[in-house]
Amino acid sequence: MPTDRTTKLVSARFGDDKARTMAGYEASGGYATLRKALAMRPEDITAEVKASNLRGRGGAGFATGVKWGFVPPGSPKVHLVCNADESEPGTCKDRELIYWDPHLLIEGMIISAHALRAHHNYIYIRGEMMREYVVLAKAVEEAYQRGYLGTNILGTGVTVHLTVHRGAGAYICGEETALLNSLEGLRGQPRLKPPFPAVKGLFGNPTIVNNVETLMNVPLIVDKGGAWFNGLGMGRSGGTRMLCVSGHVEKPGVFELPMGITFRQIIDEVCGGVWKGRKVKAVIPGGVSMPPLDADELDVPCEFDALQTDERIKPVMVRPGEQFNLGGGKALRTMAGSGGVVVLDDHCDIPKAVWRIMKFFAHESCGQCTPCREGTGWMEKVARRVADGTGKPGDLELLSSIAHGIAGNTICALGDAAAWPMLGFLTKFRADFEAKIQQRAA
Amino acid sequence: MSLEFSGPAKQKIAALCERYPDAGSKKPVVLAALHLAQKEFGHLSDDALRLVAATLELPYAHVYGVATFYTMFRREPGGVTTIRMCTNISCMLRDGYDVLAAFEQKLGLKKGESNKEFTLVEEECIAACANAPCAVVGTKYFLDITPAKVSAIVDELRSAPHPEGEVV
Numbered sequence: 001m002p003t004d005r006t007t008k009l010v011s012a013r014f015g016d017d018k019a020r021t022m023a024g025y026e027a028s029g030g031y032a033t034l035r036k037a038l039a040m041r042p043e044d045i046t047a048e049v050k051a052s053n054l055r056g057r058g059g060a061g062f063a064t065g066v067k068w069g070f071v072p073p074g075s076p077k078v079h080l081v082c083n084a085d086e087s088e089p090g091t092c093k094d095r096e097l098i099y100w101d102p103h104l105l106i107e108g109m110i111i112s113a114h115a116l117r118a119h120h121n122y123i124y125i126r127g128e129m130m131r132e133y134v135v136l137a138k139a140v141e142e143a144y145q146r147g148y149l150g151t152n153i154l155g156t157g158v159t160v161h162l163t164v165h166r167g168a169g170a171y172i173c174g175e176e177t178a179l180l181n182s183l184e185g186l187r188g189q190p191r192l193k194p195p196f197p198a199v200k201g202l203f204g205n206p207t208i209v210n211n212v213e214t215l216m217n218v219p220l221i222v223d224k225g226g227a228w229f230n231g232l233g234m235g236r237s238g239g240t241r242m243l244c245v246s247g248h249v250e251k252p253g254v255f256e257l258p259m260g261i262t263f264r265q266i267i268d269e270v271c272g273g274v275w276k277g278r279k280v281k282a283v284i285p286g287g288v289s290m291p292p293l294d295a296d297e298l299d300v301p302c303e304f305d306a307l308q309t310d311e312r313i314k315p316v317m318v319r320p321g322e323q324f325n326l327g328g329g330k331a332l333r334t335m336a337g338s339g340g341v342v343v344l345d346d347h348c349d350i351p352k353a354v355w356r357i358m359k360f361f362a363h364e365s366c367g368q369c370t371p372c373r374e375g376t377g378w379m380e381k382v383a384r385r386v387a388d389g390t391g392k393p394g395d396l397e398l399l400s401s402i403a404h405g406i407a408g409n410t411i412c413a414l415g416d417a418a419a420w421p422m423l424g425f426l427t428k429f430r431a432d433f434e435a436k437i438q439q440r441a442a
Numbered sequence: 443m444s445l446e447f448s449g450p451a452k453q454k455i456a457a458l459c460e461r462y463p464d465a466g467s468k469k470p471v472v473l474a475a476l477h478l479a480q481k482e483f484g485h486l487s488d489d490a491l492r493l494v495a496a497t498l499e500l501p502y503a504h505v506y507g508v509a510t511f512y513t514m515f516r517r518e519p520g521g522v523t524t525i526r527m528c529t530n531i532s533c534m535l536r537d538g539y540d541v542l543a544a545f546e547q548k549l550g551l552k553k554g555e556s557n558k559e560f561t562l563v564e565e566e567c568i569a570a571c572a573n574a575p576c577a578v579v580g581t582k583y584f585l586d587i588t589p590a591k592v593s594a595i596v597d598e599l600r601s602a603p604h605p606e607g608e609v610v
Contacts, residue, residue, distance in 0.1 A: 184470055246532035
């Protein structure tokens with residue numbers, strides 16, 4: 001059964017300024033689980049994480065324990081990298097998690113690195129997160145001084161090193177292979193997969209890349225057991241979920257909520273309803289890369305599998321009458337993504353909002369693949385004129401065609417991330433776009 | 443070569459080079475070295491890039507390629523304090539463009555422009571969406587900004603500058 005709304009796993013120390021220091025963190029029970037974990041065999045930690053059904057909180061929702069299991073047994077050098085490059089528009093949880101509880105992340109990394117037998121490990125933090133970099137660098141220094149990091153940790157023979165690596169401004173570095181290239185000192189351009197990082201990643205070695213929130217859940221799983229964590233969640237998704245609610249609600253915020261809470265509950269019960277007494281027009285369920293929900297789709301649970309398969313969510317169409325094919329005839333509904341829930345009210349200018357999303361992707365395309373480099377800029381240009389009221393007949397068909405040409409045809413998922421919301425908004429809010437074009441004709 | 447890193451910067455770079463023992467080169471330190479160069483010289487001139495290349499034993503072309511990929515690096519001089527004002531979706535929905543316009547008016551700068559004191563950047567999402575519209579200035583965040591608050595923010599930053607270099 002999902003938790004009630006008062007259960008706080010990773011946000012328990014929010015608001016406590018002392019928890020940021022080693023003394024404060026230890027006083028609230030911090031690093032106690034580390035001692036337990038260091039006495040465990042690495043494979044037993046991985047087994048608990050597998051049993052927990054912890055799924056990646058960065059966007060893809062991949063099972064963390066399964067991912068760890070992809071590292072070839074006996075690999076001499078393995079790396080664990082924390083992806084702290086949070087930059088998916090609408091998402092603001094990792095920044096808060098790092099700011100309030102940096103040692104929980106570090107403890108999670110040490111335990112996870114032990115499980116993976118990884119010695120040299122890195123936190124890749126977004127360049128613009130300057131306050132959080134300072135907080136994290138200080139916490140890492142404290143952990144070294146206390147003997148929780150370094151060689152022969154607490155006399156157990158385990159070695160874990162941790163380095164905080166600053167980015168310098170590039171959304172694409174949130175993509176795990178671009179992140180690894182950036183860590184290696186290259187331009188942040190994604191790599192062709194396979195090989196996947198778990199087999200060949202940083203410096204050519206097997207590498208696991210996990211999100212901040214994902215790693216912060218690991219100490220709790222080791223402390224209380226994978227079955228306990230799984231029991232808190234819903235279906236095949238264990239634990240709670242950090243959700244960032246922004247846009248047109250009365251009380252936006254970052255909340256740790258039960259896995260599977262519905263969007264209607266999030267908006268009405270957690271966030272005090274839509275602002276100004278208005279109604280919902282659209283909800284972006286997990287960062288702008290994800291196709292939107294409309295006002296009739298708010299009773300679906302915010303959970304990884306439900307958002308992909310719940311038949312109450314209408315499939316994304318390439319054009320009226322032609323369903324988007326995610327592969328093997330599978331429909332694209334939406335995905336839970338990064339936890340960034342953006343609410344758009346019924347006064348919202350949808351084509352203008354979509355233009356802003358397209359402007360973002362055009363700015364952030366790394367330029368490596370032609371469909372994305374050219375396509376995102378082209379979509380931005382056409383979306384802008386539609387939003388401006390200077391669109392032409394045929395522009396909506398053109399936008400569909402460009403988006404469909406990008407999707408599935410690029411090295412990384414940024415192309416899909418631009419195409420899916422474009423098609424999703426056109427599917428569910430076509431009348432809003434048509435009205436803009438007719439406005440010009442009139 | 444006309445530029446040199448300060449003693450503390452040299453030490454910092456040397457210490458960082460130890461943190462990537464599996465790399466087989468000093469390449470992973472290039473972002474940190476560029477951040478340091480920008481802090482010490484204000485911007486990344488050709489000479490600053492040459493210095494980073496020589497320090498890390500990398501080709502100039504590689505350092506140039508990296509420096510021009512990431513948006514936080516600037517090749518031209520800028521202001522002491524950089525205001526990164528977000529206008530992405532969550533900020534836009536709560537009038538972030540009006541706040542950006544208020545910054546432009548108060549500073550007498552268009553987005554992307556600089557004077558000696560300030561650089562104004564229209565930033566993509568800075569991960570403070572629950573307090574939109576928002577801006578990040580070095581280690582300081584300005585949250586729930588309205589156009590009416592902009593004047594006081596600029597005055598505050600004028601008396602207490604927040605250069606990004608203080609973080610490096």
